[in-house]
Every structure is written in structure tokens, then in C-alpha cells.
Amino acid sequence: MQPNYTYQKDHIPRGTGYNRRPALSMEPTSITIHNTGNPTSTAANERAWLTNPSNTRIASYHIAVDAKEAIEVLPLNEVAWHAGDGSKPTSGNRTSIGIEICERDVSLGEYAQALTNAVDLVAKLLHERGWGVDRLRRHYDWSGKQCPRLMNIDGKWSGWYQFVQRVQGALQAYDKKLVKVVVNGKQLAEQGMLIDNRTYVPLRAIAKALGAKIGWDQQNKEASINGVAIDGIVISGTTYVPLRLLGEEIGATVRWDPSSYTASLNK
Numbered sequence: 001m002q003p004n005y006t007y008q009k010d011h012i013p014r015g016t017g018y019n020r021r022p023a024l025s026m027e028p029t030s031i032t033i034h035n036t037g038n039p040t041s042t043a044a045n046e047r048a049w050l051t052n053p054s055n056t057r058i059a060s061y062h063i064a065v066d067a068k069e070a071i072e073v074l075p076l077n078e079v080a081w082h083a084g085d086g087s088k089p090t091s092g093n094r095t096s097i098g099i100e101i102c103e104r105d106v107s108l109g110e111y112a113q114a115l116t117n118a119v120d121l122v123a124k125l126l127h128e129r130g131w132g133v134d135r136l137r138r139h140y141d142w143s144g145k146q147c148p149r150l151m152n153i154d155g156k157w158s159g160w161y162q163f164v165q166r167v168q169g170a171l172q173a174y175d176k177k178l179v180k181v182v183v184n185g186k187q188l189a190e191q192g193m194l195i196d197n198r199t200y201v202p203l204r205a206i207a208k209a210l211g212a213k214i215g216w217d218q219q220n221k222e223a224s225i226n227g228v229a230i231d232g233i234v235i236s237g238t239t240y241v242p243l244r245l246l247g248e249e250i251g252a253t254v255r256w257d258p259s260s261y262t263a264s265l266n267k
């Protein structure tokens with residue numbers, strides 16, 4: 001499933017009732033994830049509720065995301081009341097960007113799309129700030145509330161750890177630097193990437209260029225080339241393996257040219 005959403009700003013006015021926009025400035029240091037707790041509402045419904053006169057709760061957040069859009073309801077450098085832990089300077093309320101993931105509709109797969117959109121959105125927010133997934137918090141981490149509740153349906157927060165892992169993958173894709181790949185003197189159409197100063201190359205494209213056979217071990221989630229298993233990472237459905245490791249495994253000469261961002265492989 002690919003992320004598919006628009007991002008729009010529709011800030012609630014200053015002076016909105018029940019102090020939902022206190023207009024306190026904030027230098028955020030983390031991102032807090034919530035579920036709305038409402039199995040039927042969309043992001044637009046959640047935004048509308050903030051300015052609905054019958055809403056008497058002192059509660060707000062920064063962004064609501066559903067299966068088709070993300071709506072920023074408060075500037076990300078202003079305090080919102082979403083963490084349930086008061087207003088001391090170190091509280092989640094005073095330091096964290098609150099993201100509400102809409103719950104509708106689990107049975108129709110809308111929630112799965114909202115979750116995929118949230119993964120992308122959160123990765124983007126982390127990337128823009130140069131942050132890693134260590135900046136992610138659950139509402140639960142601040143106040144003990146069972147939120148985001150749909151990530152804890154097994155009581156072990158498996159959904160949460162899965163979410164963090166997905167954000168990590170999306171973040172790597174955002175942080176990647178693209179690399180030219182040359183096999184036996186010929187540049188491939190596919191690109192590699194530099195991640196944490198390590199060069200990764202697309203396994204399938206290289207195998208094709210070399211006439212090598214690749215395999216996939218579903219049980220161990222491990223790719224192989226000419227029967228030799230090799231540790232890789234999967235980004236957007238493509239398996240990438242470290243250039244040097246691949247060279248060693250298949251007995252190829254590899255070269256990395258940092259000035260032109262080119263990985264070469266000769267065999």
C-alpha cells in the first residue's frame with residue numbers, strides 16, 4: 001500500500017472555546033501518536049468538532065490524518081492539549097506535536113490507508129527536523145492512557161512497535177541519497193542509495209546485469225544471489241544490499257567514487 005493523502009492547513013482560530021488554542025509558543029522535541037477513539041470520524045470531522053459549539057472538552061492536537069488527507073489544525077510551534085499530562089514545561093503538552101490517526105473504517109481498510117499515510121507523514125516530519133524514531137511517543141508514554149488504542153489490541157503494543165519500524169523504513173527512504181550504479185562499465189537505469197554512509201545497490205537489477213540468479217527466502221526474509229544468502233533491506237518493494245558485501249559474496253571487484261556518487265561493480 002502506498003501513502004495517498006493531501007496536506008492542508010485549517011487552523012482553529014485564536015480564542016476558540018475551552019482554551020483549545022492557548023497560543024503558547026512551543027519548541028517541539030518529540031511527536032506523539034494518538035488514535036481518535038472514534039471509529040467513524042474522518043480528519044474533516046475531527047477538525048470540525050474542534051470548533052463545534054457543543055464540544056466542551058479542553059482538548060486539541062496538531063494534525064489529524066485519515067485515508068485521504070492530513071489536516072493541520074494548529075501551527076506546529078504552538079501548544080495543543082493532547083498528552084493529558086498537564087502544562088509543566090517538560091510535559092508532552094508543552095513539548096510534543098500531537099498526531100491523531102483517524103480510526104474509520106477498520107473493516108473497509110480505510111484505517112489501514114490512514115495508518116500508511118500516518119507512517120509517511122510522521123517520517124516526513126522527522127526528516128524535516130533531522131530527528132530519528134527515538135523522538136516518537138505514544139499518548140500512553142505521557143499519561144498512561146490506552147492511546148493509540150488500535151496499536152495495543154493485543155495488550156503488548158505490537159501495533160506500536162510495528163508502526164515505529166515502518167516509520168524507520170520510510171525515514172530511510174527520505175534520508176537516502178541516490179547513487180549511480182555501473183556494472184561492467186554500463187550504467188543501470190536503477191539507482192542505489194547511500195544510507196548511514198554505506199552504499200546499497202539494487203539486488204535484482206545487478207543480478208540481471210550479471211546474469212546471476214536471485215532468490216528470496218520467505219521464512220528468513222533473506223535474499224540470495226547464485227544461492228548465497230545476503231543481508232539486505234527492502235525499501236518500497238525493492239531489495240537493496242550493501243555494495244561491499246555483495247562484491248565479497250559474488251567475487252566481484254567493487255569501487256565507490258564519492259565525488260560522482262557512483263558505485264561500480266566488475267565481474
Ligand SMILES: [Zn+2]
Pocket residue numbers: 033034035082139145147148
Ligand atoms: Zn491520545
